[in-house]
Amino acid sequence: MKYVVANWKMNKTISEGIEFVSMLKKENLPDDIVKTIIAPSFISINPIFEIIKNTKISLASQNVFYEEEGPYTGEISPLMLRSAGCEYAIIGHSERRILFNESNEIIFKKYISSKKNLLIPIICFGEKYEEYKKGATISVINDQLELFNNENNIIFAYEPVWSIGTGLIPKMNEIQNVIDYVKNKIKNSVVLYGGSVNLKNIEELAKIEVIDGYLVGGASLDLNNFKEIIIKSSC
Ligand code: PGA
Numbered sequence: 001m002k003y004v005v006a007n008w009k010m011n012k013t014i015s016e017g018i019e020f021v022s023m024l025k026k027e028n029l030p031d032d033i034v035k036t037i038i039a040p041s042f043i044s045i046n047p048i049f050e051i052i053k054n055t056k057i058s059l060a061s062q063n064v065f066y067e068e069e070g071p072y073t074g075e076i077s078p079l080m081l082r083s084a085g086c087e088y089a090i091i092g093h094s095e096r097r098i099l100f101n102e103s104n105e106i107i108f109k110k111y112i113s114s115k116k117n118l119l120i121p122i123i124c125f126g127e128k129y130e131e132y133k134k135g136a137t138i139s140v141i142n143d144q145l146e147l148f149n150n151e152n153n154i155i156f157a158y159e160p161v162w163s164i165g166t167g168l169i170p171k172m173n174e175i176q177n178v179i180d181y182v183k184n185k186i187k188n189s190v191v192l193y194g195g196s197v198n199l200k201n202i203e204e205l206a207k208i209e210v211i212d213g214y215l216v217g218g219a220s221l222d223l224n225n226f227k228e229i230i231i232k233s234s235c
Helices: 014-024 042-052 078-083 094-099 104-116 129-133 137-148 172-185 223-233
Strands: 002-007 034-039 058-061 088-091 120-125 155-158 190-194 213-216
Touching (some): 014 034, 034 088, 042 058, 088 104, 104 120, 137 172, 213 223
Parallel strands (some): 002 034, 088 120, 120 155
């Protein structure tokens, strides 16, 4: 099974999200081969769930808090997300690490709390451009994933920071090396690739056998692009 996750980030109003999934669910998606997951903003999760609940499309949140309830103004717990129809949570996206100071420790707490509450975590990691240039990719990833060393069965997304929204992607063998490294380190892990996945590079990416799917940002905002990416991921 491959995963294709649409990370809409801070895009689409509730009605735009509803319109998108209403059209998407009418498409003949290869859903025995590809698990399609939409990650809209928090407020769109439940309205979108109402549209897709009888389909094989699933929902992810773009973030989650690690406490279960209490005085945490503005935060959302795993249980609340589950109650809204959400099955997955993207955790540790580089935009959260960089713009909202999320540390490896915070990310790990979010992972533990999500798992406990049966929300499936998708853990993001990846190096910055200077680190890539220095050849430090594996050592950065090693630090980012250190807390996960004794875990298994995790869905990860390898997202080089310099690749997000830039149109640049690593060389195919570099992606393959990182994925092999993570799969060796953490048993039974599933590793997606994210960062500028689009219709121009999806066929080449799909040739990397160890890739278990894609986390798609910009190209997931357009229905036709996203649908084609799902179809091409199944080939
Ligand atoms: P992008 O974003 O596809 O627009 O590069 C990917 C992501 O940040 O998850």
